[in-house]
Amino acid sequence: MNKIFHGDSLEVLKNIEQESVQLVFADPPYNLSGKNLKTKNSKTGGDWSKVNETWDIMEEQDFIEFNNNWISLSKDVLKPNGSIFIACSLHNIGEVTMGLKLNNFDIKNIITWQKTNPMPNMTRRVLTHSTEFIVWAVKGKNWIFNYEILKELNPEKQIDGALKQMRDVWNFPLVQGKERIHGADGKAIHPTQKPEKMLEWIIKGFSNENDVVLDPFCGSGTTCKVAQNLNRYYIGIERELKYIQVINNRLFHQNKIEQLEFKNTLFEFLLN
Numbered sequence: 001m002n003k004i005f006h007g008d009s010l011e012v013l014k015n016i017e018q019e020s021v022q023l024v025f026a027d028p029p030y031n032l033s034g035k036n037l038k039t040k041n042s043k044t045g046g047d048w049s050k051v052n053e054t055w056d057i058m059e060e061q062d063f064i065e066f067n068n069n070w071i072s073l074s075k076d077v078l079k080p081n082g083s084i085f086i087a088c089s090l091h092n093i094g095e096v097t098m099g100l101k102l103n104n105f106d107i108k109n110i111i112t113w114q115k116t117n118p119m120p121n122m123t124r125r126v127l128t129h130s131t132e133f134i135v136w137a138v139k140g141k142n143w144i145f146n147y148e149i150l151k152e153l154n155p156e157k158q159i160d161g162a163l164k165q166m167r168d169v170w171n172f173p174l175v176q177g178k179e180r181i182h183g184a185d186g187k188a189i190h191p192t193q194k195p196e197k198m199l200e201w202i203i204k205g206f207s208n209e210n211d212v213v214l215d216p217f218c219g220s221g222t223t224c225k226v227a228q229n230l231n232r233y234y235i236g237i238e239r240e241l242k243y244i245q246v247i248n249n250r251l252f253h254q255n256k257i258e259q260l261e262f263k264n265t266l267f268e269f270l271l272n
């Protein structure tokens, strides 16, 4: 428990105890890198791309198989009443929902994340992309759905001020300001850092204290940090060493008392 694994989730997931995890949150590769916009006579330092990472480039058939495989392995580690949440966009929602269906997950909601501060569209040939999705699916019956907690979290209220059911459209800004982790060069350290509030709503709404929350693509460690704050156990998997160091910092600075334990127990270098 409370471990970050450095390695490929397709391998690491096989080493995690079966049926031990209550909630999987995954923000997998969207397969949209390598498609730079060639800007003619660019004066801004070169081609424009939103995300351009080697972990985010696959042939379509490989990408379909990759999604099917990690979703299948995630199902093995989920408890019979466990839930999976998968972040995606128009680029990969097809492969994600196909992977869930092939593995007999029951899709319950597709949450639309409406970004209140989307990036402008540089091509000027399509509408500004201002949404991403989070697909929620369950493995079996009796899933956790903390209805009252979600009502309390909902910023929208009834006309008389009473609490209102949480809907499937969530409004958050892209991570910015103090929450965004920057490197020494002043640039954002991870291109797809997710808002902590999104994880807070998912973890509070769909798991209970002392449950295990697992993120197979944990990037800068958002899920693990929020799970830790909310008294859940966490397991994170990340392939890139540079991000392991970011997670290290993020969890370490949050709770200095854990520093000593952290050195002994937090890291397990399964691969490499």
Ligand SMILES: C[S@@+](CC[C@H](N)C(=O)[O-])C[C@H]1O[C@@H](n2cnc3c(N)ncnc32)[C@H](O)[C@@H]1O
Pocket: 007, 008, 009, 010, 027, 028, 029, 030, 055, 190, 192, 193, 194, 195, 216, 217, 218, 219, 220, 221, 222, 223, 237, 238, 239, 240, 243
């Ligand atoms: C979309 S990002 C996740 C960002 C994360 N939600 C956050 O808030 O920082 C996906 C992450 O998965 C990692 N990754 C890609 N393929 C992987 C694999 N097969 N196994 C483990 N990690 C992988 C990438 O290095 C990247 O950091």
